Amino acid sequence: MFARRLAELRNSRHLTQYELADRLQFSRAQIGNYEQGTREPDFQTLIIFADFFDVSVDYLLGRTDDRMASLDSMTSDANDVVIFGGQKEQLTSKEAEFLQESLAMFRRLETKWESERT
Known part of the structure; x- marks a missing residue:
């Protein structure tokens, strides 16, 4: 679920994998691996993505379809x-x-x- 959500969020901002990697100081390969599901993010990386896309970690992990569920509570x-x-x-x-x-x-x-x- 994380892989799909990350790709959807990146595409919704009209960013390439290279652009996202540059903004977050990751390599393009890391972003590609996350989106393909061949690599899992650590806690700090999840927080970086959640903050950047202004969504909750629960949304990134597929625990909710509400982008801000945990933050709203x-x-x-x-x-x-x-x-x-x-x-x-x-x-x-x-x-x-x-x-x-x-x-x-x-x-x-x-x-x-x-x-x-x-």
Whole structure:
């Protein structure tokens, strides 16, 4: 399922395998192997693809057909609680959305920094 989803997402952005590889700092062969199903991505690679295509990892893996299923659940009322210093705090929907966006940005930057170090 991952292989098909990756190819569909890449094609929906009108990118060649070479262009996607260049943007994500992979080789074209890696992208080809992922799309052919001859290579499986590790966790970090799944996150890179999910962030780039703005979809959930569950969508990439075929666990759901909803592109944002897992990410949307992060801001549902039932999950808008955080713990600071051992104290539970209820978040407003704006606060939860802000934290979700901040976390996504941090993860993208962390991925970029990691790739620059290697």
